[in-house]
Amino acid sequence: MTDETQQMIEHITQLIRKPGMTLDQNTPLVSSGLIDSMALVDLLLKLEDLTHLRIPAGKVQPKDLDTVAKMFVTAQRVGKPRK
Amino acid sequence: MQFRNLTDALDAAPASRPFITVWIDEDERETLTFADFRSRARKQAGALRDHGVTFGDRVVIIMPQGIPAMATFVGAMMLGAVPTFLAYPNFKIEPSKYSSGLAGVTANLKAKAVLIDAEFPDDMLDHVSLNKGSTLLRMAGGGEAHTEPDLALPEIQAESLAFIQHSAGTTGLQKGVALTHSAVLRQLSHLQRALRIDGASDRIYSWLPLYHDMGLIACFMLPMVCHVPIVMQSPLDWVMHPETMLQIISEHKCTLAWLPNFAFQFMPRRTPQNRWAQYDLSSLRALINCSEPVRASSMLEFQKAFAIESQVLQSCYAMAENVFAVTQSELNHPPVRVWAEGQAFRSAHRVVPVADGTSGAIAFTSSGRLLPNHELRIVSDSGAVLDDADVGEIQVKTDCMFKGYFNRPDLTAQAIVDGWYHTGDLGFFREGELYVVGRKKDLLIIGGENIYPQDIEEIVASHPAIHDGRVIAMGVYNPDLGTEDIVVVAEVEAAELLADMAKIESEIRSQVVAGMGVAIRTIILKPPKWIVKSTAGKAARSATREKLLQEHPELDVEL
Numbered sequence: 001m002t003d004e005t006q007q008m009i010e011h012i013t014q015l016i017r018k019p020g021m022t023l024d025q026n027t028p029l030v031s032s033g034l035i036d037s038m039a040l041v042d043l044l045l046k047l048e049d050l051t052h053l054r055i056p057a058g059k060v061q062p063k064d065l066d067t068v069a070k071m072f073v074t075a076q077r078v079g080k081p082r083k
Numbered sequence: 084m085q086f087r088n089l090t091d092a093l094d095a096a097p098a099s100r101p102f103i104t105v106w107i108d109e110d111e112r113e114t115l116t117f118a119d120f121r122s123r124a125r126k127q128a129g130a131l132r133d134h135g136v137t138f139g140d141r142v143v144i145i146m147p148q149g150i151p152a153m154a155t156f157v158g159a160m161m162l163g164a165v166p167t168f169l170a171y172p173n174f175k176i177e178p179s180k181y182s183s184g185l186a187g188v189t190a191n192l193k194a195k196a197v198l199i200d201a202e203f204p205d206d207m208l209d210h211v212s213l214n215k216g217s218t219l220l221r222m223a224g225g226g227e228a229h230t231e232p233d234l235a236l237p238e239i240q241a242e243s244l245a246f247i248q249h250s251a252g253t254t255g256l257q258k259g260v261a262l263t264h265s266a267v268l269r270q271l272s273h274l275q276r277a278l279r280i281d282g283a284s285d286r287i288y289s290w291l292p293l294y295h296d297m298g299l300i301a302c303f304m305l306p307m308v309c310h311v312p313i314v315m316q317s318p319l320d321w322v323m324h325p326e327t328m329l330q331i332i333s334e335h336k337c338t339l340a341w342l343p344n345f346a347f348q349f350m351p352r353r354t355p356q357n358r359w360a361q362y363d364l365s366s367l368r369a370l371i372n373c374s375e376p377v378r379a380s381s382m383l384e385f386q387k388a389f390a391i392e393s394q395v396l397q398s399c400y401a402m403a404e405n406v407f408a409v410t411q412s413e414l415n416h417p418p419v420r421v422w423a424e425g426q427a428f429r430s431a432h433r434v435v436p437v438a439d440g441t442s443g444a445i446a447f448t449s450s451g452r453l454l455p456n457h458e459l460r461i462v463s464d465s466g467a468v469l470d471d472a473d474v475g476e477i478q479v480k481t482d483c484m485f486k487g488y489f490n491r492p493d494l495t496a497q498a499i500v501d502g503w504y505h506t507g508d509l510g511f512f513r514e515g516e517l518y519v520v521g522r523k524k525d526l527l528i529i530g531g532e533n534i535y536p537q538d539i540e541e542i543v544a545s546h547p548a549i550h551d552g553r554v555i556a557m558g559v560y561n562p563d564l565g566t567e568d569i570v571v572v573a574e575v576e577a578a579e580l581l582a583d584m585a586k587i588e589s590e591i592r593s594q595v596v597a598g599m600g601v602a603i604r605t606i607i608l609k610p611p612k613w614i615v616k617s618t619a620g621k622a623a624r625s626a627t628r629e630k631l632l633q634e635h636p637e638l639d640v641e642l
Contacts (some may be wrong), residue, residue: 031596032592033589033592033595033596034595036602038311039602040175044174045323054108056108057323058319058320061172061173061208
């Protein structure tokens with residue numbers, strides 16, 4: 001697991017504030033209702049920070065963000081280098 | 084403004100004036116003049132005609148916010164077809180919402196075609212269930228090099244249907260608000276006068292979705308008919324980077340914009356304070372709070388952060404059924420406020436004015452004064468017309484009312500009685516100013532989107548541990564977000580089930596997100612017989628709400 005993946009998992013753990021809940025990079029987040037649409041925005045921003053890419057939000061679908069692993073794959077697929 | 088129909092208004096626009104500038108990102112934007120846009124729309128009309136779309140056909144447009152979608156919409160109108168926009172799939176919308184929402188809409192409209200763009204995600208196509216007789220067409224953008232088609236366009240009469248707006252964003256209960264060219268043109272003429280719009284000097288900024296009346300009417304039809312340039316970005320890009328709105332208004336010196344209430348506090352909270360002063364919003368002459376109940380605190384937060392004059396902040400009360408606005412606050416004056424005694428308001432629904440800032444008083448912000456040829460009355464539950472101190476249902480009678488809900492004479496007859504449209508909103512009308520205080524219909528407005536609590540309750544009640552029919556979903560104002568959050572209270576089948584509370588709660592959350600695409604803030608499970616029942620044995624919504632807020636005061640932070 002990369003540092004960025006670990007940082008994202010920690011970020012999400014803080015965000016959902018569910019004591020005792022452990023996440024890994026394959027935990028479903030969207031389809032399980034653990035995170036809502038406002039939180040997804042926050043996660044996309046975090047993903048932009050961690051990957052140093054600009055992610056056009058219009059090209060991202062819920063399934064692309066369902067797990068931490070999928071988020072990083074999506075960032076590589078649609079992200080544009082930042083200036 | 085003397086046009087026979089909306090496309091004639093586009094034809095009359097100054098050819099070389101910029102019409103739509105789409106802001107894509109910091110180094111990419113696209114601008115079309117009115118002549119460019121007209122040409123794109125004609126190409127789209129040609130493509131639709133080649134696919135057999137003709138006068139009177141309904142077409143559903145599901146394309147990303149931008150010029151191709153807008154050109155397709157106007158192209159359809161040029162043929163006399165009746166277009167409607169629906170939301171494009173995005174990371175915030177659950178796929179399942181598409182399957183039921185779209186099926187209902189296309190079936191009700193008996194749509195000839197559902198138009199999608201070339202990049203529409205393949206896996207989402209499974210969720211585009213079509214009515215028999217509808218076809219799915221992938222549209223090109225209209226920006227291709229080939230020349231404009233030779234079109235023999237039909238005569239479009241003022242009383243022909245122009246387009247359909249969908250008033251609710253949620254499943255099953257979609258109502259297609261059918262509007263004629265003449266109704267839309269009359270509304271735009273009133274708005275032009277009320278806002279003193281001048282195409283030569285004004286410029287509109289928008290991130291508003293085109294499937295919503297604020298985006299479609301104020302930020303697409305109004306600029307098209309009044310020949311005003313518009314600078315727009317996609318709602319998703321705005322949500323991701325709200326600060327770009329400030330950047331665009333500063334750079335393009337925009338003069339007008341409409342925003343839902345929550346945006347007035349979302350903007351300052353999502354923009355680092357050390358950058359507030361970087362933006363020059365002095366070009367704005369009206370920033371209009373519309374589509375959610377107007378809250379003074381949200382507007383004040385925006386005003387303080389970005390140092391704009393208080394009279395720039397405006398308000399408006401609008402609904403798809405009236406094309407758009409019913410009231411608009413007076414330009415160059417901040418919206419009027421009234422402080423009302425809290426106890427009289429809550430217990431007797433009466434407005435007893437008190438001095439500003441009185442302890443225990445509630446401040447209401449006006450949504451403005453009636454547009455010309457608009458009448459309004461406040462009516463009690465029993466149908467009595469109330470005076471200016473009483474809160475009741477807002478009913479309106481205007482010259483730009485909708486024709487009806489498409490294909491639903493039953494719903495139309497319920498909504499318009501003796502020429503008065505029953506809005507389902509609650510308010511009071513004092514000294515010529517309308518104050519909207521809530522909703523009679525139990526609609527929740529979450530981030531500007533209308534959600535019917537019944538849709539959520541149905542999903543929650545389908546959980547085996549929950550007693551069927553003993554669920555209430557409600558909106559509770561969240562001051563941190565400036566919008567409502569969803570709170571659900573539900574009875575379990577047997578008290579022992581409360582031991583499994585965490586598991587049940589998490590299952591319900593997943594089901595609601597999957598079915599509605601919205602998340603519940605709080606689920607409160609209660610033992611059997613907790614929910615207050617009406618005499619008919621149904622769950623009584625308002626009494627249950629009061630009981631819940633009494634037992635859980637932490638939920639109610641509104642007053």
